[in-house]
Amino acid sequence: MFDIVSFFPRAVMQGIPLLYGSTGEILTEKSGNLNLGIPGIMYVGAISGVIGAFLYEQSAAGRPLSAFPAIAIPMLCSLLGSLLMGLLYCFLTVTLRANQNVTGLAMTTFGVGFGNFFGGSLIKLTGSEVPSVALSATSSFFRTSLPFAESAGWFGQMFLSYGFLAYLAILIALFSSHVLNRTRIGLYLRSVGESPATADAAGINVVKYKYFATCIGSMIAGLGGLYYVMDYACGVWSNDAFGDRGWLAIALVIFTIWRPSVSILASILFGGLYILYLYIPTGMDLAVKELYKMLPYVITLIVLIIVSLRKKRENQPPASLGLSYFREER
Amino acid sequence: MGSPCAIKMENITKRFGTVTANDHINLELHEGEILSLLGENGSGKTTLMNMLSGIYFPDEGQIYVHGKPVTIASPKDAFDNGIGMIHQHFKLVDVFTAAQNIVLGLEEQGKFDLKAASARITEICQKYGFDIKPDQKVYDMSVSQKQTVEIVKVLYRGADILILDEPTAVLTPQETDKLFDIMRAMKKDGKSLIIITHKLHEVLDVSDRVAVLRKGEYIGGVLTKDANQQSLTDMMVGRSVTLNIDRPMPVDPQPRLAVKNLTVYDQLGVKRLDNVSFTANSGEILGIAGVAGSGQKELLESIAGLYPIARGEIMFYDPESGQEKNLVGMDPLDIKRAGVGMAFVPEDRLGMGLVGSMGMTGNMMLRSWRNGKGLFVDRKHPEQLANDVWKELEVVTPSTSFPVRRMSGGNVQKVLVGREIAQDPAVLMTAYAVRGLDINTSYTIYNLLTAEKMKGIAVLYVGEDLDVLLELCDRLVVLCGGQVSGVVDARTITKEEVGLLMTQHRKEDA
Numbered sequence: 031m032f033d034i035v036s037f038f039p040r041a042v043m044q045g046i047p048l049l050y051g052s053t054g055e056i057l058t059e060k061s062g063n064l065n066l067g068i069p070g071i072m073y074v075g076a077i078s079g080v081i082g083a084f085l086y087e088q089s090a091a092g093r094p095l096s097a098f099p100a101i102a103i104p105m106l107c108s109l110l111g112s113l114l115m116g117l118l119y120c121f122l123t124v125t126l127r128a129n130q131n132v133t134g135l136a137m138t139t140f141g142v143g144f145g146n147f148f149g150g151s152l153i154k155l156t157g158s159e160v161p162s163v164a165l166s167a168t169s170s171f172f173r174t175s176l177p178f179a180e181s182a183g184w185f186g187q188m189f190l191s192y193g194f195l196a197y198l199a200i201l202i203a204l205f206s207s208h209v210l211n212r213t214r215i216g217l218y219l220r221s222v223g224e225s226p227a228t229a230d231a232a233g234i235n236v237v238k239y240k241y242f243a244t245c246i247g248s249m250i251a252g253l254g255g256l257y258y259v260m261d262y263a264c265g266v267w268s269n270d271a272f273g274d275r276g277w278l279a280i281a282l283v284i285f286t287i288w289r290p291s292v293s294i295l296a297s298i299l300f301g302g303l304y305i306l307y308l309y310i311p312t313g314m315d316l317a318v319k320e321l322y323k324m325l326p327y328v329i330t331l332i333v334l335i336i337v338s339l340r341k342k343r344e345n346q347p348p349a350s351l352g353l354s355y356f357r358e359e360r
Numbered sequence: 361m362g363s364p365c366a367i368k369m370e371n372i373t374k375r376f377g378t379v380t381a382n383d384h385i386n387l388e389l390h391e392g393e394i395l396s397l398l399g400e401n402g403s404g405k406t407t408l409m410n411m412l413s414g415i416y417f418p419d420e421g422q423i424y425v426h427g428k429p430v431t432i433a434s435p436k437d438a439f440d441n442g443i444g445m446i447h448q449h450f451k452l453v454d455v456f457t458a459a460q461n462i463v464l465g466l467e468e469q470g471k472f473d474l475k476a477a478s479a480r481i482t483e484i485c486q487k488y489g490f491d492i493k494p495d496q497k498v499y500d501m502s503v504s505q506k507q508t509v510e511i512v513k514v515l516y517r518g519a520d521i522l523i524l525d526e527p528t529a530v531l532t533p534q535e536t537d538k539l540f541d542i543m544r545a546m547k548k549d550g551k552s553l554i555i556i557t558h559k560l561h562e563v564l565d566v567s568d569r570v571a572v573l574r575k576g577e578y579i580g581g582v583l584t585k586d587a588n589q590q591s592l593t594d595m596m597v598g599r600s601v602t603l604n605i606d607r608p609m610p611v612d613p614q615p616r617l618a619v620k621n622l623t624v625y626d627q628l629g630v631k632r633l634d635n636v637s638f639t640a641n642s643g644e645i646l647g648i649a650g651v652a653g654s655g656q657k658e659l660l661e662s663i664a665g666l667y668p669i670a671r672g673e674i675m676f677y678d679p680e681s682g683q684e685k686n687l688v689g690m691d692p693l694d695i696k697r698a699g700v701g702m703a704f705v706p707e708d709r710l711g712m713g714l715v716g717s718m719g720m721t722g723n724m725m726l727r728s729w730r731n732g733k734g735l736f737v738d739r740k741h742p743e744q745l746a747n748d749v750w751k752e753l754e755v756v757t758p759s760t761s762f763p764v765r766r767m768s769g770g771n772v773q774k775v776l777v778g779r780e781i782a783q784d785p786a787v788l789m790t791a792y793a794v795r796g797l798d799i800n801t802s803y804t805i806y807n808l809l810t811a812e813k814m815k816g817i818a819v820l821y822v823g824e825d826l827d828v829l830l831e832l833c834d835r836l837v838v839l840c841g842g843q844v845s846g847v848v849d850a851r852t853i854t855k856e857e858v859g860l861l862m863t864q865h866r867k868e869d870a
Contacts, residue, residue, distance in 0.1 A: 214463075214472040221453045221464050228451040231415065232465030232513075233436035343455050343499050357415060 070141020
């Protein structure tokens with residue numbers, strides 16, 4: 031029979047990077063920036079964290095690591111890496127008003143290449159036999175779960191067995207949702223994404239909001255990459271392992287119709303669909319497996335169709351998504 | 361000067377590239393008065409006002425508010441100086457409620473409290489007699505309600521100087537009257553107002569003083585009580601203009617387009633046209649009158665092949681071969697291929713008529729790209745046509761490649777009408793051809809249409825101004841709730857009779 035107790039935690043662990051990515055992208059898109067660079071930014075977030083952790087582990091030279099720097103250094107590196115990517119994207123699209131789609135796609139290509147380049151360099155430095163870098167000491171800090179998780183039976187396994195970054199993802203999603211819907215900043219941010227000319231005429235600093243939302247969104251997405259390496263992959267970086275999760279995160283944005291709180295459950299659903307093929311006996315037929323892997327995208331398409339058919343105004347993307355704004359342009 | 365100046369603009373100059381939109385303008389707004397700002401399309405009225413509201417920054421000059429020199433570099437600076445502008449194109453977020461739109465951008469400290477804001481909005485609404493609900497979504501609102509939200513928005517911020525940019529362009533006469541009552545109430549409350557409008561009778565009706573701009577220069581100001589329509593027009597245009605439309609009798613009218621029992625439904629299944637029948641003759645202007653939304657748009661789009669037709673026939677009588685062709689079921693390309701010369705000036709100029717980001721030449725090509733035999737499109741002829749239109753219709757634009765989106769409304773319309781007329785059509789359909797145009801440009805368009813009529817073209821003219829319809833057209837089809845309530849001779853019928861036909865069904869309903 032289907033083993034829900036072992037399936038669910040794996041679905042969650044698959045879902046958390048997507049949740050980070052989609053929360054970050056939702057904040058970004060609410061400011062009217064369609065950042066297709068998110069997959070690349072998640073790569074950069076991951077590799078930056080890996081570089082930080084690698085250097086720290088090297089400097090410790092075999093001595094046991096202390097918990098705080100082992101967590102803080104990779105996190106700060108990851109945040110810094112993705113922040114720089116966010117700033118670059120903003121500079122190109124907001125300040126120079128470059129086309130957002132082209133910029134985003136270029137940044138994804140760049141980010142993946144950046145990750146693979148430095149990943150490859152690190153692999154060379156370690157001189158290991160396998161094409162990967164293992165940072166198991168750092169990873170063990172990231173994967174520390176609540177102490178009583180083991181003793182809480184199936185409940186513990188399903189809900190308490192995750193590293194702190196998983197809970198942080200949910201907190202960030204809930205907090206983002208609150209900010210967007212309940213606060214003045216959220217209202218202003220949404221107005222920037224819906225109609226920058228309106229926001230501008232109302233005295234809101236459009237450029238500032240776009241920069242902040244995009245950079246914060248990028249940093250959140252970068253944490254998704256960090257979570258993937260440090261927690262999900264047990265600290266093992268190998269090139270291209272992150273795969274197409276970044277695109278799934280963007281699909282998730284559409285799937286949840288721009289709602290971070292819905293994204294919490296939806297990311298678990300997507301995570302589950304992503305690994306469903308492992309849990310359904312498909313025999314040796316690889317083609318069937320590939321069909322199962324399509325599921326998240328198929329479902330996103332179906333949601334898009336349903337949402338378009340219903341034509342409810344609140345469910346549409348931010349009206350000015352993908353457009354750059356220039357005050358004196360008519 | 362009895363009362364001090366709420367606003368004084370001194371030597372304001374603003375250039376866009378090589379075009380000087382405002383050239384050393386001096387303008388004064390006295391406290392507690394309503395000032396009309398008058399000028400042709402593209403004379404720089406909106407640009408000047410945008411410098412007060414912080415959208416543009418002047419290249420030269422100084423602005424004083426209540427006697428103090430100020431720098432208005434952003435909309436926020438404008439608010440801080442008590443200046444609020446109600447833009448011609450509403451600046452509202454559709455998916456927000458009225459209250460959310462109104463509190464947008466306010467620098468209030470403390471907790472974000474929409475409820476308290478809603479209460480204050482209700483208070484303002486009661487004071488001036490607005491009817492909007494704070495929690496209504498903007499996309500659910502009528503045009504006049506949206507405008508009300510804009511006005512409440514500036515009042516909520518405590519503005520005492522209000523600028524209204526063509527507020528009446530989108531309103532019905534009743535709504536306009538209501539707006540003017542509100543403006544007078546605000547004036548009584550000590551606020552100073554500037555209104556931009558093209559409609560001279562409104563200028564005379566509501567304002568205390570009139571300031572006139574022409575081609576970016578300040579021409580002068582007069583007290584409204586010393587002005588009349590003719591004197592204002594002369595000031596605006598800079599020469600004496602006759603406000604009469606020349607209407608020659610149709611020459612040899614022949615049936616050109618016959619609509620028979622046309623019935624159409626919209627996407628929601630609501631009947632938009634009900635059994636409509638009429639004939640348009642060559643060499644005459646057939647006016648289509650009706651209250652807004654009576655089916656005018658659907659009628660023209662059905663004829664142009666853009667609207668699904670449920671029942672009925674649209675017969676075209678070819679002037680050369682004398683053949684009859686039924687246009688039902690054809691799309692615009694089929695119609696063109698069938699050799700039917702049809703020109704259409706739609707209501708939504710930049711949406712349906714022209715491509716905003718292309719220049720005049722590119723837009724001319726939209727009609728001719730199928731011409732020519734070679735592999736490449738022919739740019740020469742469109743370029744020539746663009747140049748002809750530019751010269752003959754006096755379009756104000758720096759070049760034929762300047763994006764039409766950035767031209768003023770009247771110039772956009774000239775480009776569109778110029779292109780359509782150049783097709784040498786047999787049928788010319790125009791929807792609200794002079795909406796938003798100043799009086800001089802409007803008369804240019806009327807004369808163009810009359811010239812087309814004299815060439816033997818059947819002109820369909822959908823209009824909203826009854827006086828113009830009665831002066832310009834030969835016959836009128838009056839639509840009411842999707843039905844034809846009368847086909848009448850425009851030379852003999854009175855305005856009152858047409859008004860009655862326009863509202864016939866409503867009265868029966870009531």
